[in-house]
Amino acid sequence: MQSKLSRRIYLIPYAIWIALFVVTPIILVVYYSFYDLDGNFSLENYRQFFTAVYLKMTLSSFWYAFLITAISLLVAYPTAYFLVRTKHSQLWLLLIIVPSWVNLLLKAYAFIGIFGKYGAANHFLEAIGIGTKQILFTDFSFIFVSVYIFIPFMILPIFNALSELNPSLLDAANDLGASRWTTFRRVIFPLTIDGVKTGCQIVFIPALSLFMLTRLIAGNRVITLGTAIEQHFLVTQDWGMGSTIAVFLIIIMFLIMALTGNRKRGV
Amino acid sequence: MKQLVRFFIIGMLVSGVLLYLISSLNQSQGYTGGNTLTIFNWGDYIDEELITQFEAETGIKIVYETFDSNEAMMTKIEQGGTSYDIAVPSEYMIDKMRQEDLLIPLDHDKLPNLKNIDERFLDLPFDPDNIYSVPYFWGTVGITYNAELLPDKTFTSWNDLWDPDLKNEIILIDGAREIIGMGLNSLGYSLNDTNKAHLQEAFDKLGTLTPNIKAIVGDENKLLMQNNEAAVAVLWSGDAADIMWENEAIDYVIPEEGSNLWFDNIVIPKTAKNIEAAHAFINFMLDAKVAAQNTEYVAYSTPNQAALQYMDPEMVADERFYPPPALTEKLEVYQNLGKRNLAYYNDLFLAFKMYGK
Known part of the structure; x- marks a missing residue:
């Protein structure tokens, strides 16, 4: 009896937290999304979302988020694989995590300097004979910086999954005559797929709503749903439309979680 | 638990002392x-x-x-x-x-x-x-340009921005009123115009400027101009004055069609x-x-x-910052166009930003 009561008491802070900072904001966002500019209840925002401008924006957000996630994964998996096998893996891991402690804005400004006309990147291109190129404010710079920022979040879950992998399974595969590629394809990758899924979720979802980098690094030549939300809340003060986009983002995120969700499996 | 309580008490005491110090400091400086x-x-x-x-x-x-x-x-x-x-x-x-x-x-x-x-x-x-x-x-909104990077160019009109030689050289302010207003001005319309046909015309015209646009940014534009990263920028005169102070090659022009007065x-x-x-x-x-x-x-x-x-x-006497009466007459203050029209301006601006290169 008493243990049940005390367990309930421990639940109170959590319940208050969830109610105040998770449930209430979502309800408010949904509520605002039904109000048009004049403060009347309407579905106009939802109708507007299905016009060419916003659909195109959604598609391009998806495309960039997909590219960012795919490239992060391509770089992160071999990195994590290497990290698990090195001697000082904790130290290496720390080196990868440390940049994520630096403020995002600071990193973005650093890249403006590096990618600028007279920056380090162009000095290098000049030195190897390619010549100065426009790097800043291109798709390339946007994706590069986004991948740079998200990559620790992709490496960590994959690293964890790989380090939990029982080495005797690899020995067994080897003993049974599997080639290294077959071992990877049939044993290692399927057993670390949960780490990959988590990494993809952690990268893809924020990448969908990136907004600051779109201005600083892409010079507003890349417009994501996040940029549009920022504009509607800060500039137009059309909270209804901003909320509507946010509602769609929430729905999309739920769908992604459901599709890539980690189902319990027997080992 | 005991340690935790002690920790809290010490924390409270320190905060109390600090608060007292601040208030007595403020008093001694006359901040009452x-x-x-x-x-x-x-x-x-x-x-x-x-x-x-x-x-x-x-x-x-x-x-x-x-x-x-x-x-x-x-x-x-x-x-x-x-x-x-x-x-x-x-x-x-x-x-x-x-x-x-x-x-x-x-x-x-x-x-x-x-x-x-x-x-x-x-x-x-x-x-x-x-x-x-x-x-x-x-101040005004106008064209800031780097005369050293563009030795044989002169700017007098908004339409000079559409010069094909300026490919990928222009940076714009990230503001719907400023940029849509520039499109309207370049066509000879008022920058407070709310006629949908005129706005569409301005939007289409701005779309053709896309190849020349390097970026649409906020305060970073000052840095980019100062460091010769870009040759031309559409900016507020105040920012232009700051940049000219830092980089002497830079000049500022209020376009002859008129502009914004802020x-x-x-x-x-x-x-x-x-x-x-x-x-x-x-x-x-x-x-x-x-x-x-x-x-x-x-x-x-x-x-x-x-x-x-x-x-x-x-x-x-500097006409760039104290324009002569003939030009001043063409400057317009932004009127409050109402939420509806403002939202329309913003939608156009958003669509303009998405206009592919």
């Missing part, structure tokens, strides 16, 4: 209720010597705080809990703040120096009869505690000699007619 004036201004937007001078003349202590966007300023005032006696919003914000009932009407009897302000800059649509505001500085204005927000001192400060800033000194420091254009005679004649 009656004789302080809290000013909320843009960063680096006043000659600090004038603050000292005002303090010496009146015995009022000034607390000076800065903001970096109109929106941030309004939010702070709206939320309350602050005691700003003076704020300096841009003209479009005054309309908004007035509607939200965040401003205190000025007592013109306490502002005899208001007569120093050029009549052209009084009684404007955003604040008829200057009930709530007094203009502080004004104002930063002194107001007394609802949060004011010391309205008497606020009036004294506004009147002080309107004084001809004070305004002249302040203008020489800030380098924006002053609306203070009487101050011009005390300023460096070269500065006053």
Whole structure:
């Protein structure tokens, strides 16, 4: 009896937290999304979302988020694989995590300097004979910086999954005559797929709503749903439309979680 | 548990001592209720010597705080809990703040120096009869270009931006009113136009500018121009003046078709505690000699007619910042177009940004 009561008491802070900072904001966002500019209840925002401008924006957000996630994964998996096998893996891991402690804005400004006309990147291109190129404010710079920022979040879950992998399974595969590629394809990758899924979720979802980098690094030549939300809340003060986009983002995120969700499996 | 309790008690004690220290420090500097004036201004937007001078003349202590966007300023005032006696919003914000009932009407009897302000800059649509505001500085939107990077180009018109040689060289301000307004101006329409056909025409024309656009950015544009990253920028004259100060190759032009005329204005927000001192400060800033000194420091254009005679004649004669009457007539102040039209402007601007290269 008493243990049940005390367990309930421990639940109170959590319940208050969830109610105040998770449930209430979502309800408010949904509520605002039904109000048009004049403060009347309407579905106009939802109708507007299905016009060419916003659909195109959604598609391009998806495309960039997909590219960012795919490239992060391509770089992160071999990195994590290497990290698990090195001697000082904790130290290496720390080196990868440390940049994520630096403020995002600071990193973005650093890249403006590096990618600028007279920056380090162009000095290098000049030195190897390619010549100065426009790097800043291109798709390339946007994706590069986004991948740079998200990559620790992709490496960590994959690293964890790989380090939990029982080495005797690899020995067994080897003993049974599997080639290294077959071992990877049939044993290692399927057993670390949960780490990959988590990494993809952690990268893809924020990448969908990136907004600051779109201005600083892409010079507003890349417009994501996040940029549009920022504009509607800060500039137009059309909270209804901003909320509507946010509602769609929430729905999309739920769908992604459901599709890539980690189902319990027997080992 | 015991340790935790001890930790909390020590924390509370330390905070208490610090609070006491701060309040006694404030007292020793004279920062107590009656004789302080809290000013909320843009960063680096006043000659600090004038603050000292005002303090010496009146015995009022000034607390000076800065903001970096109109929106941030309004939010702070709206939320309350602050005691700003003076704020300096841009003209479009005054309309908004007035509607939200965040401003205190000025007592013109306490502002005899208001007569120093050029009549052209009084009684404007955003604040008829200057009930709530007094203009502080004004400026335009125009073309900033680097004459060293573009030795054989001259700019006189908005349409010069559409020159095919300027591929990937132009940076624009990230503002819907400014850029859609530029499109309208380049076609000879008013930048307050709300005719959908005209707006569509401006949008289509802006779309053809896309190959020349390097980026659409905020405050970073100053840095990019200073460092020769871009050759041309559409900017506010104030920013242009800052950049020209840093990089001598840069010049500024107000396009002949006309452009925007903007104002930063002194107001007394609802949060004011010391309205008497606020009036004294506004009147002080309107004084001809004070305004002249302040203008020489800030380098924006002053609306203070009487101050011009005390300023460096070269500065006053600079037509880039004090345009001749023929051009001034073509400058327009942004009118509040209402939420609907503003939303339409923003939608067009968003679509313009998405216009592929």
